[in-house]
Amino acid sequence: MIEQLRSKAKELLETKAVAVVIGYGEGSVPGATRPVFIVRPEDVGKLIWNARCANNLTRYLTRKEVLRLGKPAVVVKGCDAKAAVALAQESQVPRENVILLGVVCPGLERPAGDQCRQCEVNTPPGCDFVFGEKIENQPDPAQAFLDVAEIEKLAPEERRRFWAEEFERCIRCYACRNVCPLCYCERCVADMNQPQWIETSAHERGNFAWNIVRALHLAGRCIGCGACERACPMGIPLMRLNRKLAKVVLEKFGYRSGSDPKARPAMASFKPEDPNDIFR
């Protein structure tokens, strides 16, 4: 499978269909992987694929340094491919400006939280090419949000204590933001200081606001790739926050991010018959 991926990458580069192939390569220590940017056809041997290829490479689709190279081809797992859909929906990266090289993924060796357990996109949809033997998996929808339900069933004080302890560890490194493919704002709200909406020091007040607001800004947009939780150096279970909102958006508005390129994002649209029960 890797040979097919490499030869397709070589072909795309030789015909100048793309200027750069963004894929996974060997990491700096044995067993690790890291992103590689192949610009010469003879370098495609650097591309690898295994269950430790966790990074979401679509992050680079909104980075000026990469776009400057020219049209990219990106190696994507099913979860990563959803980011390309979301970016096209939000008019950030037109679908025709990128070639998606999908790889069939049975699940990561070390997934972030519950990410791989309920995967329905082992065979990535919507890609220009797909490599690997196709896997069909229909997960049980009733099992979809068990990690969220774990928190939901706690009492309010217990929930507060759980999140206060988690957010206490946040050091405001913004790794979660920097690695998220959908956090592409040139100037993040957390960086604004006139007025300052979110306190910048690693104090519980600012930490709470930062994590809440990032989750809110990703409502209906987060594709559940788990990059944020993986990147967090303090091991905060960020996926649970994002998946809680994905659950709310699905239940209340019937919308799932990254599935339909033609759909309007949930928070940028409305229906007159949206639920009204929380309003007096």
Next chain:
Amino acid sequence: MAEKEFEPRIIAFVCNWCTYAGADLAGTSRLQYASNVRIVRLPCTGRIDPLFILKALERGADGVLVSGCHPGDCHYTAGNYYARRRWIVFRELLEFVGIPAERVQFSWISAAEGGKWADTINDVTAKVRALGPFQGYEAPSAKGKP
């Protein structure tokens, strides 16, 4: 020395065209209602960012009310529809992290509903008084409730 009874501070973010006018009507009608509320006027509920509510809670509010035109009656046609989706999501997230829903409430109050404004403020104030002061974002202590 007797301890002063806790009086909650309520911040109300309201839309200019409906709820603010409704509050004004409550005033001109000389309706008596709880004086714990401070009103912040915005052109439309669609303008209200969840950050305003978080900031209000950080800076000493014990409860927040967000109120605007009824769906279909927005002065800007659809602002309150977008706001409605936003609040549904925001409220669920607040509950998920342990901030009770009673602290942040939402209503549709039109310019003619002065009485509803007074009743809503009284009700919100009573509920927040029962909850006690908002302790901030630390883990709940023995004193007050989250």
